[in-house]
Amino acid sequence: MRPEASVQLGRKQASGLKRSARKEWRRGLPLYLMILPGFLFFLIFRYIPMGGVLIAFQDYSPFGGFLNSEWVGFAHFARLFGEPDFWGLFKNTMILSALNLFLFFPAPVLIAVVLNEVRLQWFRKTVQTVIYMPHFLSWVVVVGITVILFSTQDGAINKALINAGMPPLEIMTNPDYFRATYLIQNIWKEAGWNAIIFLAALASIDPTLYEAAVVDGANRWKQLWHVTLPALRSVIVILFILRLGHVMDIGFEHIYLMQNPLNLSVSDVFDTYVYRTGVLQGEFSYTTAVGLFKSAVGLILIVFANRLSKKFGEEGVY
Numbered sequence: 001m002r003p004e005a006s007v008q009l010g011r012k013q014a015s016g017l018k019r020s021a022r023k024e025w026r027r028g029l030p031l032y033l034m035i036l037p038g039f040l041f042f043l044i045f046r047y048i049p050m051g052g053v054l055i056a057f058q059d060y061s062p063f064g065g066f067l068n069s070e071w072v073g074f075a076h077f078a079r080l081f082g083e084p085d086f087w088g089l090f091k092n093t094m095i096l097s098a099l100n101l102f103l104f105f106p107a108p109v110l111i112a113v114v115l116n117e118v119r120l121q122w123f124r125k126t127v128q129t130v131i132y133m134p135h136f137l138s139w140v141v142v143v144g145i146t147v148i149l150f151s152t153q154d155g156a157i158n159k160a161l162i163n164a165g166m167p168p169l170e171i172m173t174n175p176d177y178f179r180a181t182y183l184i185q186n187i188w189k190e191a192g193w194n195a196i197i198f199l200a201a202l203a204s205i206d207p208t209l210y211e212a213a214v215v216d217g218a219n220r221w222k223q224l225w226h227v228t229l230p231a232l233r234s235v236i237v238i239l240f241i242l243r244l245g246h247v248m249d250i251g252f253e254h255i256y257l258m259q260n261p262l263n264l265s266v267s268d269v270f271d272t273y274v275y276r277t278g279v280l281q282g283e284f285s286y287t288t289a290v291g292l293f294k295s296a297v298g299l300i301l302i303v304f305a306n307r308l309s310k311k312f313g314e315e316g317v318y
Contacts, residue, residue: 112202142188245298
């Protein structure tokens, strides 16, 4: 083949590849537009603010900015670990995280499995709608309902207890009730919404698997154990690993609304400590160091849990 012919052939092939790439781009344009809002959200509110972690190693001054503030290295981290309140904050945070991991996390799975066993479509859809609705209430409303129901003077539940000759439940002022109240509120508000992803996973199970199990003589419990739960296993593992990344994030709004001087010994966590120290007292560098410490713990747990899941044959997060 002549050199001129080979050059022309190469140009034609390159032109064909460009046309093919443009065609694929136009074909995928609707999908790219759907991805764009989520991409911009993470870019603007997650990745760009990561540059602000620099002030955790500075004695940050708003007048000096990022470039002219004095560098102090790990002094803020040393202060954090040396604080008398550190272990109390760590203990309260980890206890509430453990409640979320081992009691709240299984609740959506249980709801999804139970709803999947319901054969009356109208009843299942009604129950789904009812248990989804609390998700759209703010924590202000949820905590407000709790306060109204358990008010010592005119709360409906405490009135009923008093009329029955029983002592009232002072759940907002008694530290012994705080953690149980926190867990129950979480389950009531978010368990139904979090069950959606598990219901979607159950909907993707091949019905012939259940039919084969019935032929083999499996009852409903054995079908649940050998068909339903194995189909959910990978989803459960992935979501559990992702949940570990937020083990230090309890949720500021929920805790802050329930917190008062009487239950501070069990309700004070890193999130409320950061608000009190960083926002109210203006110690931005120190509280940024606290936030970086929380993120580091979450990252370590995710990496460890992901490796452990792969050793047991699961796909993991990455």
